[in-house]
Amino acid sequence: MALIPEDVPAQAHIQRGESEAEALIAAAQELGAGLLVIGASSTGLFKRFSIGSVASSLLHASTVPVALAPSGYSRTEPITRLTCALGTRVGAQEVLAVALAMAKRRCLPLRLVSLVALGPGESDATVQDAQAHLNGVAQASHTLAADALETLKPDVVVGTGRTIEDAVDRLDWQDGELLMIGSSRLAHSKSIFLGATANRILRALPVPMIVVPRDFEIPDEEATL
8 A cells, every 4th residue: 555646545455265366356346346457477578468377367257347467567647548459249349338438538549459360370351351340330339329439539440460469569559558358259248258369469469458348337437447
């Protein structure tokens, strides 16, 4: 608590459980947390993610969004942009709705991104498919948050590379940026499951990432997200 600046309201809480991850999830539910924030493993490369056992468990079971920071991340300035990664499977509208709510609440520029790996054996998707998908998701979401879309005017970007990791690396990332991504279709309702593509994104990502549970309900104005 001594490390918390005086102008940041904070409380300390001790939670017992069978494991660290179980205790963190229980505390988040008990306290009505909007977000669980964890760091990378101390053994990771600087400004790259290395997922320890606790983080791995949270990324496959948490019932609230989990924010991860890469090793060595120490930025204290305000967030500058929110990027939302959208896949082509069912559920893209759900994570977009959460991203819209966060961007609007915090007055952040919003960027919608789809990643396409063009190397041999990577994917059958094309840049045109990804572009059409992003445009379609944005248009379909007008019924959910038309005022937010009109106000935010999100950028639509397709990132390409030989691999997913290469596509992530080729994108322009701001120092104060956050990436938001949804859970795998394998996730239980109201729970997180980090899929294979998200894991690959994590390996190359230079900025913090927020993983949103499947079927997550948009928090109200009092929530921390």
